[in-house]
Amino acid sequence: MTEIPESLLRRSAEAKAKALGIPVEQVLAEMKGEAPPTPPAASEPSEQTAPPAEPSPQEPSSDPAASSGDVDALLAKAAQVAGMPEALLRRSAEAKAKALGVPLVNVLAEMAGEAPPVGAEAPPPAAEPPAGAPQPAEAPAAVAVEEPTVPAPTGNGGGKVAAVVSPRPSVPPAGVPEGVRTQRLLTVVKAKAIQQVKAEPHDKVNTWPHLMLVEFVALLAMTGLLILMSVALQAPLLEAANPNLTPNPSKAPWYFLGLQELLSYFDPQIAGVTVPTIIGLVGFMMIPYVDRNPSTKPSDRKLAIMLYTIFLAGSATLTILGVLFRGKGFNFSYPWKDGIFFDDLKDWVSFE
Amino acid sequence: MANGNGKTGLLERVRERTAEAVDRLRGSQFMESVFRPGSPFKKGYADSPRNRSYVIMNNVLYHLHPVKVKRHGVKLSYTLCLGGLSFFLFILLTITGIFLMFYYAPTAERAYVDIQALSTNVAFGSLVRNMHRWGAHLMVLTVFLHMSRVFYHGAYKPPREFNWVVGVVLLLLTLLLSFTGYLLPWDQLALWAVTVGTNMAGFVPVFGDQVKFALLAGVEVTAGTLLRWYVLHVLFLPFIIVIFMAVHFWRVRKDGGISGPL
Numbered sequence: 001m002t003e004i005p006e007s008l009l010r011r012s013a014e015a016k017a018k019a020l021g022i023p024v025e026q027v028l029a030e031m032k033g034e035a036p037p038t039p040p041a042a043s044e045p046s047e048q049t050a051p052p053a054e055p056s057p058q059e060p061s062s063d064p065a066a067s068s069g070d071v072d073a074l075l076a077k078a079a080q081v082a083g084m085p086e087a088l089l090r091r092s093a094e095a096k097a098k099a100l101g102v103p104l105v106n107v108l109a110e111m112a113g114e115a116p117p118v119g120a121e122a123p124p125p126a127a128e129p130p131a132g133a134p135q136p137a138e139a140p141a142a143v144a145v146e147e148p149t150v151p152a153p154t155g156n157g158g159g160k161v162a163a164v165v166s167p168r169p170s171v172p173p174a175g176v177p178e179g180v181r182t183q184r185l186l187t188v189v190k191a192k193a194i195q196q197v198k199a200e201p202h203d204k205v206n207t208w209p210h211l212m213l214v215e216f217v218a219l220l221a222m223t224g225l226l227i228l229m230s231v232a233l234q235a236p237l238l239e240a241a242n243p244n245l246t247p248n249p250s251k252a253p254w255y256f257l258g259l260q261e262l263l264s265y266f267d268p269q270i271a272g273v274t275v276p277t278i279i280g281l282v283g284f285m286m287i288p289y290v291d292r293n294p295s296t297k298p299s300d301r302k303l304a305i306m307l308y309t310i311f312l313a314g315s316a317t318l319t320i321l322g323v324l325f326r327g328k329g330f331n332f333s334y335p336w337k338d339g340i341f342f343d344d345l346k347d348w349v350s351f352e
Numbered sequence: 353m354a355n356g357n358g359k360t361g362l363l364e365r366v367r368e369r370t371a372e373a374v375d376r377l378r379g380s381q382f383m384e385s386v387f388r389p390g391s392p393f394k395k396g397y398a399d400s401p402r403n404r405s406y407v408i409m410n411n412v413l414y415h416l417h418p419v420k421v422k423r424h425g426v427k428l429s430y431t432l433c434l435g436g437l438s439f440f441l442f443i444l445l446t447i448t449g450i451f452l453m454f455y456y457a458p459t460a461e462r463a464y465v466d467i468q469a470l471s472t473n474v475a476f477g478s479l480v481r482n483m484h485r486w487g488a489h490l491m492v493l494t495v496f497l498h499m500s501r502v503f504y505h506g507a508y509k510p511p512r513e514f515n516w517v518v519g520v521v522l523l524l525l526t527l528l529l530s531f532t533g534y535l536l537p538w539d540q541l542a543l544w545a546v547t548v549g550t551n552m553a554g555f556v557p558v559f560g561d562q563v564k565f566a567l568l569a570g571v572e573v574t575a576g577t578l579l580r581w582y583v584l585h586v587l588f589l590p591f592i593i594v595i596f597m598a599v600h601f602w603r604v605r606k607d608g609g610i611s612g613p614l
């Protein structure tokens with residue numbers, strides 16, 4: 001059992017108390033296991049009442065030599081009874097016949113309502129139906145037919161998967177091996193997979209209005225900031241491009257200036273390639289697979305936090321150096337003495 | 353006295369009429385068809401837990417947001433809204449960028465002149481250009497800070513490892529978008545920043561020259577480079593980044609919503 005936070009438990013208890021019209025204390029006591037459960041009045045149908053049936057293996061009826069005319073006639077009738085297209089019905093009947101090992105005509109006859117269910121107890125081989133037309137009267141019906149009140153149970157027989165589509169699920173004669181008839185197999189689900197609840201209870205709030213409101217305010221604030229900035233600060237536009245006139249210094253955009261700064265210390269083969277591509281990208285992508293520490297508590301992650309902070313401080317320092325402290329010939333300079341050699345910033349800061 | 357009474361009566365009547373008209377509009381077939389059940393714009397919307405769920409569920413926003421979120425996640429102090437703001441800046445950049453495209457041709461003859469003309473001949477041209485440029489810088493910043501926020505929260509730990517990887521791709525794409533845009537004004541700043549930047553790419557071992565050639569469509573920055581970077585900037589990279597963003601947002605939800613609380 002996962003621990004449920006007190007506040008969540010209380011809220012749920014209050015809701016239950018309100019719904020049942022009983023005091024909260026009673027519900028809480030019950031939840032803590034100190035009182036018998038109040039009223040799931042109607043007893044739920046217990047799941048295990050119907051044990052999986054043992055379908056007796058069907059012996060294929062010896063020789064049903066049904067002419068195709070019979071099949072067609074039955075098919076048409078069955079389709080009419082079931083109210084579904086013949087092609088679909090045929091496919092389903094074939095599947096059923098194959099699954100049960102009985103001739104197609106028998107299945108069709110049943111579907112057309114002319115014969116008792118095929119899945120019924122195996123007919124004694126002696127009581128052979130006359131080949132050809134399946135006659136309801138002579139078809140084996142081992143057990144007395146009672147009007148059933150409950151639809152067929154779940155559970156399919158033994159090894160066979162009951163991929164059965166019956167056109168008339170509402171009138172299953174009783175006494176039929178359960179699990180063979182009158183049900184549709186939707187899917188086979190391992191009970192465990194859908195019952196294992198791993199999620200822990202969380203304290204949640206409605207997205208509308210709580211989150212949407214915060215988002216909306218953030219969005220307005222950002223729009224406002226951007227418009228203000230754009231009114232106050234002019235984006236740079238220097239002289240037209242001229243490949244024959246190299247400005248001094250030439251600088252990359254600010255987010256690459258840290259790199260350019262590194263480049264000026266190291267051999268370009270190292271700084272220009274290894275640092276950004278290997279460390280920068282692949283290295284960053286691998287962080288979750290290298291950091292195996294499962295905790296997210298800052299106190300458990302001292303090393304990781306320290307390393308990232310060093311990375312942040314380092315890149316900030318390099319970028320600021322590159323933006324502000326590099327002048328002519330990419331040599332060190334002081335912005336307050338030599339001016340700023342970074343055109344995006346020209347309109348922002350000035351030391352005059 | 354009688355006068356005063358008449359005045360309030362008139363005011364009341366105006367108010368009543370307006371309320372009626374608004375009600376009729378909100379109940380009209382057209383409005384009914386626009387807003388799905390539960391919308392606060394619909395007639396008779398009442399604030400209830402059920403309707404609060406409907407507002408999200410019956411709305412295109414359901415693609416982005418679940419009906420409920422963890423309580424700590426809506427506190428501004430947790431995410432600082434940085435991911436959301438990165439996305440919002442991207443939208444602003446798309447809108448302002450489309451505006452700029454109306455007045456800009458990516459040729460060596462026209463590019464620079466077009467940008468110049470933007471500030472003088474086009475209403476709000478200068479403002480929109482500034483918004484686009486500062487917005488791009490801000491987006492690089494917010495994406496970077498968002499990454500740092502995620503790191504400090506340890507939000508890349510299972511099951512969110514892969515979303516971190518997607519995030520790194522997004523960071524790279526953001527940088528590329530910004531860098532390809534840098535060339536487009538075709539002034540000295542643009543030309544030489546790009547020359548310096550691509551020189552760094554030229555140091556890639558073994559394939560350095562080829563990489564540089566593919567980037568520049570030549571051995572140096574030329575009109576061919578301008579066209580290539582323009583197409584990358586307005587078409588290819590936005591297309592790719594939108595796909596990665598879709599995966600990113602989808603994974604945020606499938607990985608169980610926002611991480612934490614710490």
Ligand code: HEM
Nearest residue numbers: 431435436438439495499507515516519520522523610611
């Ligand atoms: C274009 C860039 C990006 C956009 C638009 C974006 C958007 C978002 C948004 C809206 C969220 C939801 C939570 C929040 O707002 O913080 C989020 C979460 C997340 N992002 Fe990003 N992001 C981007 C780049 C990145 C980068 C560069 C990384 C990491 C290298 C990253 C990793 C993550 C992770 C791991 C989460 C889950 C965090 C959590 O559950 O607390 N994203 N992103």
